[in-house]
Amino acid sequence: MPAELRLLEAFSLRVNNATVTGEALPKARDAEPSAEENLEHSRNTLLAGTSVVSARAGAVVFATGMHTEFGKIAHLTQRRSRAFHRCNSKSCV
Numbered sequence: 001m002p003a004e005l006r007l008l009e010a011f012s013l014r015v016n017n018a019t020v021t022g023e024a025l026p027k028a029r030d031a032e033p034s035a036e037e038n039l040e041h042s043r044n045t046l047l048a049g050t051s052v053v054s055a056r057a058g059a060v061v062f063a064t065g066m067h068t069e070f071g072k073i074a075h076l077t078q079r080r081s082r083a084f085h086r087c088n089s090k091s092c093v
Contacts, residue, residue, distance in 0.1 A: 013028065030043055
């Protein structure tokens, strides 16, 4: 997925979340309301960086770029990398 989506309809939808959660097996998703606050566990969302394995669905985009869970992970990685680089350039250990 190039963005994060909220499902409006889904028919036998299975999604590979390995790039975000590390889970090896595809997970079922549907358009039913979800009380889950954690997006990667919500059954009615598709996360950026994941892929549809099978099915058909309709959805609306609610986040793109650095506002997605994948973007937040990338941002944290960049911050950590810059801090490590600054430390190395000052010869700290």
